[in-house]
Amino acid sequence: MMNIGVIGLGAVGLFIASSLAKRHEVTGYVRREEQANEIKDQGIIVDNSETFVSVTTSQKFKEHDLIIICTKQMAIDTLIPTLELVGRHTPILFLQNGQGHIEKIHHLPHPILLGVCEHGIVKIKDNEVSLKGLGKIRLGALHKHHAELAVDISLALYQLDFPVKEHGSITDVLNRKLIVNSVINPLTAIFNCRNGSIMTNDHLKYLAKKLTKEAAMTLNVDEDEAWERVRQVAEQTKENYSSMLSDIQAKRQTEIDFINGYILKKSSDFLPYQTNVYHMVKAKEGLRE
């Protein structure tokens, strides 16, 4: 049993905190007092079953065996000073989309793990989510000399209904997820459609292929392999709404800067399709009609 701090209880954080609480001692860190109170009063509800975890709005983290960062990319900047106060031997697992955060956390003295959450989770309320598709959490060490620790932690976290897998080169896994996100997220956000429409609408499929090609080229991933993965994810999650579409609908800031913006920054070439969707999602963020 580990003592785990989960930072940020959005859809992913709620699911992870509730899953890990079956075997570990979990403390959730949130910013809003109302959310903290709801979770204290009613627990975290995952598809009608409730789990109680400790929750606090404290900005200072307690001693933990592992800290899991489940916030969005844009929250990382403000988190860094807090993380610098955490004991230097405490492993920290980052579960953000994209890769923009890696350079920001590179200097931290702690064992840094990077991970990808493949579960399909939909947030229903501040303390309630629904699991639409069970995936895996894939994780790995940012620095090679923490590879063994990454294996240990993945085994310690593993549960049958909460699979965790260690990957030697986690940045490859992050790259592959980034490509999928850079295609499905902006198209569904612009067109206000479910993930499945990307493969059933000929023109969305055409744009998706072009976006995949540009992203794969930029991140040195085989284009056909990348396209196959985009196709699979769109198919497997065809009834779902992407997180970027949900952000647009809720008038929240999207992660476009950390997904398509990151690819554009990485590329030395002009990427016409990535550039267009970048500006279009930004335009959508700005439209408040």
Added chain:
Amino acid sequence: MMNIGVIGLGAVGLFIASSLAKRHEVTGYVRREEQANEIKDQGIIVDNSETFVSVTTSQKFKEHDLIIICTKQMAIDTLIPTLELVGRHTPILFLQNGQGHIEKIHHLPHPILLGVCEHGIVKIKDNEVSLKGLGKIRLGALHKHHAELAVDISLALYQLDFPVKEHGSITDVLNRKLIVNSVINPLTAIFNCRNGSIMTNDHLKYLAKKLTKEAAMTLNVDEDEAWERVRQVAEQTKENYSSMLSDIQAKRQTEIDFINGYILKKSSDFLPYQTNVYHMVKAKEGLRE
């Protein structure tokens, strides 16, 4: 007083038929029996004032002094055989957006006039429109040797509240309108916004500028001049919804093939922004969620 046939009573056709009926004998040609009956029974209503005109669903045109074609571009193909039966001295005025139709009507033996309708007209019902902005109808001869006829007809049609102006090089006027349409129409259709948003949203403005540049380059128009015109139209019609957005909302086919599709066909270069909006409007047409 002329005897004028107006073919197609959409927003533009209804307004033109009703305006001309004050001074001329007008016959409207429509396809649907229900629309014919509504116009026969209630007249054409423009902002609460009604005008009665003859209307018929006949596919054969009577003798007229002038025929004005107010259908959309896509109806031109099916109209050609009917027009070939019209007396070869009858002038025909085409008021379509874009220029794709010009090559199709080039062979007709009649005096061909091309025109641009700048009025802001919104269709309310099959027999009712609202005039949101009084513009001009600009017309000119397709072939130089009909230039004088074009002047005569513009003078004959002219009314204080229905200004008509002859232009020596009408294709320049068509080009300029095409550029504006290739920017405002697709962006408003994709983003489901009023024309004015294109200048108030920084990212839409960015995309608009890129689209203008590509279109101006393709049609040999000065880029700054073209941009100034786009800016003006977006400003002057800021509260309006574009025809392409209205088509998308009503689940009708849009004129994208004759606007952005025409520019893409004309260009020997790859136009990244025009290409993207082309596929995006096509995607919108296909999405029926």
